[in-house]
Amino acid sequence: MSVLVFVDHTQGSFKKKAFETVNYAAETAKRIGGGEVVAAVLGTVSNDELNLLGQYGATQVLHLNDARFDNFNARAYSKAITAAAQQCGAKVIILSYNVSGKSVAGMVAAQMKAGLVSGAIDYPTTDNGFVVKKTVFSGKAFAFVKVTSDVKIISLVPNTFKVTKGEGSVAVAALNANLTDADFGVKKVSEDVIKGEVPLSEAELVVSGGRGLKGPENWGILEDLGKAFGATLACSRPVADAHWRPHHEHVGQTGGTIRPNLYVAVGISGAIQHLAGVNSSKTIVVINKDPEAPFFKAADYGVVGDAFEILPKLTEAVKKFKAAQH
Known part of the structure; x- marks a missing residue:
């Protein structure tokens, strides 16, 4: 059973939150009985950078090398992530609970008829079904959400899980997504890039x-x-x-x-x-x-x-x- 993890990059470079989601996906794969950890990467990223994902638990990378994805577009991103999940037969999809993850997780869930847990703070347990822990009421309480759909989606709160680097390697393959110009209808007018600071x-x-x-x-x-x-x-x-x-x-x-x-x-x-x-x-x-x-x-x-x-x-x-x- 494959686990798909959508991996964000910043101008072609992976940051801590990217490795955190891959680590999380690898641990989730173990908990559901093993299987491939497939990373979906969209936009312009070098092979050297893609290969880094193997050191954090990915076994395969599906890369859609299209410069239009260098600018975030929720519609195009969600369709591409859905295509990646279908291409690798993923039953669990992992995203970061950041700006892009919040924007696309619900759309992917609708396209795949999948149950979604937003803002997870722990790994899923499988002793009594597929259960994920998250905070509710502005962090004042916890909820344990059981997901019963065939495909399950989790977005995890950044900076929650320890990042561990190993020695693994990945196979890089092309991601095939049937996208049209209409999927990129939103155009970037300007962008303010914050440099020299830790996000x-x-x-x-x-x-x-x-x-x-x-x-x-x-x-x-x-x-x-x-x-x-x-x-x-x-x-x-x-x-x-x-x-x-x-x-x-x-x-x-x-x-x-x-x-x-x-x-x-x-x-x-x-x-x-x-x-x-x-x-x-x-x-x-x-x-x-x-x-x-x-x-x-x-x-x-x-x-x-x-x-x-x-x-x-x-x-x-x-x-x-x-x-x-x-």
Whole structure:
């Protein structure tokens, strides 16, 4: 029984989330009794890059080498993934629960009449049917979803599973998909590419700011702390809506969902909408001058005080600690 994994790439290069989905697919294949792990890759990617997938558990790659797929298009992507599943006879399809995965998973499920579990946080179990664990109610509870359809689809929350590299190799074959020009009806007008940063979905360390910083002119102290930690910056929705920070830094129910090892929240009250995007962080540190801020209830560590006094001292402490390690 084949397991198909749709593998995202960024300008022809695979990132951590890609290897995470392949690892997940390989473990899922073991749990359902073995079988091939087939990776579907769309767009312009070199053979050297494709061969990397074998080291993370793929046994075959179906590659549709068409430059039109270098720009995301939900309709074309979903049809190509469906074609890949049919070509290899996959009974389980794995995707990442990221922007592209969220966009196409439902479409693929409809095309294949498949049951879909979105946002999985554990591997499927098969002792009592095919059951997948996910969070519900903005991360406040868990649901165990039994999938009874012939074809099953899982999208997994990025940065949830450990990535393990091995010594495997893959056979690369062409993916045959009957696509027309109408499938590429959506055209890209422009694109803003963020360079030199670890994407929030893959970041192990995140430093985030809210309205408590009072304005974009004060973000320097947060940037200094982020540099000292080697962390990626984030923000709350009101900050992004006010255009203090770029939208791609917004985390929360209507922004990005992250699972870093450390999340430092500065001047963020901790409304449920924000917590929904960050409450799976391994360790949460909250800095807020309001001792009644709701975020303190979700925090592992809390500091009640003025961020403009605390952050410079914390930044210096981090620098000293790191210097002492060398």
